[in-house]
Amino acid sequence: MNTKPVALTCGEPAGIGPELAPMLWDALKDELSFFLIGDASHLPEGSPYVEISAPWEAPAAMAQGLPVLPLPMGAPRVAGIPNPAHAAGVIASIERGVALVKSGEAGALCTLPIHKKALKDGASFAFPGHTEFLAHLAGVEHVVMMLASPALRVVPATIHIALADVPKALTPHSLRRTLEITNAALSSQFHIAAPRLAVAGLNPHAGEGGTMGPEEITWIAPLLEELRRTGLDIAGPLPADTMFHAAARARYDAAICMYHDQALIPIKTLDFDRGVNVTLGLPFVRTSPDHGTAFDIAGQGLANPSSSIEALRLAWAMAKGTAT
Ligand SMILES: NC(=O)c1ccc[n+]([C@@H]2O[C@H](COP(=O)([O-])OP(=O)(O)OC[C@H]3O[C@@H](n4cnc5c(N)ncnc54)[C@H](O)[C@@H]3O)[C@@H](O)[C@H]2O)c1
């Protein structure tokens, strides 16, 4: 059973990440071990932290303070105002975390929020977000973004692309891979014996028999029928607007939606404080809170650590093989 510490990447220094890290240590110091990869000078004044030189030192260090594996960023943090000089360090923190998980020195990766535009502006970051960057670092062709909470698990079949590009990006191959990876993860990583998937239609009323769009009839329904024949338990394509009330949620273990907001609005509405972003299909465990950098409240003592606490807990549980 893996009990190696979780590597926590620092995320965007101008965001609420540096405020959350000490709160996560205080909340979880008796429950699990993790270490922050980042610049300790960005932590709030007086934060109890312990500089470590390697992940193996983190469990013992937890008793004294937040373990920090130093990654100096060379410029001070100004809450709410991203500094392009930090961009390279933010990216390096993610790369370092991946390297430590791959080497087995860390048991899992948990990423504090990045600001996608700040990385693009400061370092010409070529990826839409962590998910795509991690797939690149892991050399994996297809990964799945799942947002999970006790109330709901959702998967967007397309992620960080313009809505206008969704119909073209949705293909039988990509949806098949998303469904297969999700099904496998629910079984092997969430220990659900017979996963039940529910797939949303792309169009209003799931196309209303073709009168509101052809995709459900031309390829989505045929693909789901083909996958049912291979043994997957899949309902749909269903009208998305009636998939998320309590009775509907009781009928499935994960909802697969066609685009980002179709999936993320329901879970962030139902369970913003307990939602966790987990990337399926990587050769290592990766979680992240379901929120972003929250520049509008950064530095004001208003950040709620709940989602990040759940993200670290889920990473720890998935690495130990005890997630549900
Ligand atoms: N895991 C990640 O790396 C991640 C996740 C989501 C968004 N982002 C990025 O973050 C940036 C800002 O995104 P956004 O404005 O759409 O969403 P956001 O989650 O940063 O903020 C949305 C609203 O929720 C509030 N909020 C968010 N987290 C909170 C917390 N922990 N406690 C209290 N209030 C909180 C914010 O104050 C804001 O009013 C963007 O660059 C986005 O891409 C990153």
Ligand SMILES: N[C@H](C(=O)O)[C@H](O)COP(=O)(O)O
């Ligand atoms: N789509 C995610 C959300 O809204 O919570 C967020 O942008 C995180 O994506 P990455 O983990 O790919 O950065």
